[in-house]
Amino acid sequence: MNPKIKNKSTDLLFKAILSLKNVEECYRFFDDLCTVPELKAMAQRYSVAKMLNEGEIYNDIVKETGASTATISRVNRSLNYGSEGYSLTFERLGEDITEENE
Numbered sequence: 001m002n003p004k005i006k007n008k009s010t011d012l013l014f015k016a017i018l019s020l021k022n023v024e025e026c027y028r029f030f031d032d033l034c035t036v037p038e039l040k041a042m043a044q045r046y047s048v049a050k051m052l053n054e055g056e057i058y059n060d061i062v063k064e065t066g067a068s069t070a071t072i073s074r075v076n077r078s079l080n081y082g083s084e085g086y087s088l089t090f091e092r093l094g095e096d097i098t099e100e101n102e
Helices: 008-018 023-033 036-053 058-065 069-081 085-101
Strands: none
Touching (some): 069 085
């Protein structure tokens, strides 16, 4: 975990996010919390991470997401050397999708 972001305010924010129960509640909360460009940037980075995790190449990711190669490189660095947060969510979302299909 990055000690630079660990504080009471961040803990409170994360607890608020964890209190949300569905996608609609997330839309409502993040609409209040973030500007449209902030939310789009986070969604874009997550899409980039997912595509990198699936083995997509930079050129295809640029075409699909509109992300810059600099953004793709930063996300790739996080995937390879970060806190494994992306991987955690990919695993859990994969489990959710498997459970829905059963």
